[in-house]
Amino acid sequence: MAVVLKPKRSSTGGSQPTTSDLEIGEIAVNTTDQKIYMRTSSGIVTIADTATGSGSAGSAFTNIAVSGQSTVQADSATDTLTLVGAGLNTITTDATTDTITIGTPTGIPFVKEDGTSTSLNLSVEAGTLSTAVQNLYIPFTKEDGTSVTTLVMN
Numbered sequence: 001m002a003v004v005l006k007p008k009r010s011s012t013g014g015s016q017p018t019t020s021d022l023e024i025g026e027i028a029v030n031t032t033d034q035k036i037y038m039r040t041s042s043g044i045v046t047i048a049d050t051a052t053g054s055g056s057a058g059s060a061f062t063n064i065a066v067s068g069q070s071t072v073q074a075d076s077a078t079d080t081l082t083l084v085g086a087g088l089n090t091i092t093t094d095a096t097t098d099t100i101t102i103g104t105p106t107g108i109p110f111v112k113e114d115g116t117s118t119s120l121n122l123s124v125e126a127g128t129l130s131t132a133v134q135n136l137y138i139p140f141t142k143e144d145g146t147s148v149t150t151l152v153m154n
Contacts (some may be wrong), residue, residue: 007026010030
């Protein structure tokens with residue numbers, strides 16, 4: 001014969017058990033709110049909440065913080081975080097390996113006078129890319145191979 005366990009339950013939205021409703025270790029369910037509660041020695045805790053993603057079946061994170069920026073907060077258990085590449089930076093994803101790659105450019109793309117595309121290759125021997133760009137100089141060569149004035153970017 002099968003044993004049926006029926007925890008204390010409520011179908012009233014917003015109803016939550018109190019310490020006088022449960023013994024330590026006992027659980028209760030709110031079927032409308034889709035929450036499971038348990039009484040511990042310190043009080044009532046929510047152990048699962050499918051509406052917000054908290055509890056044992058919860059989200060991997062609820063906030064993403066970047067120093068000096070506003071915090072991005074998940075509004076629901078199914079909220080989506082969107083990353084956007086800006087300027088010369090790229091963002092690529094790989095669903096197979098669950099990776100996100102944020103890339104810095106290896107070159108600055110531009111279109112030549114004849115309409116073909118090329119790029120200025122970047123490399124930084126020491127320091128950061130921003131420091132290198134501040135001190136960037138680009139030598140120009142004419143079609144006949146002679147050098148012309150260097151353009152300095154500050």
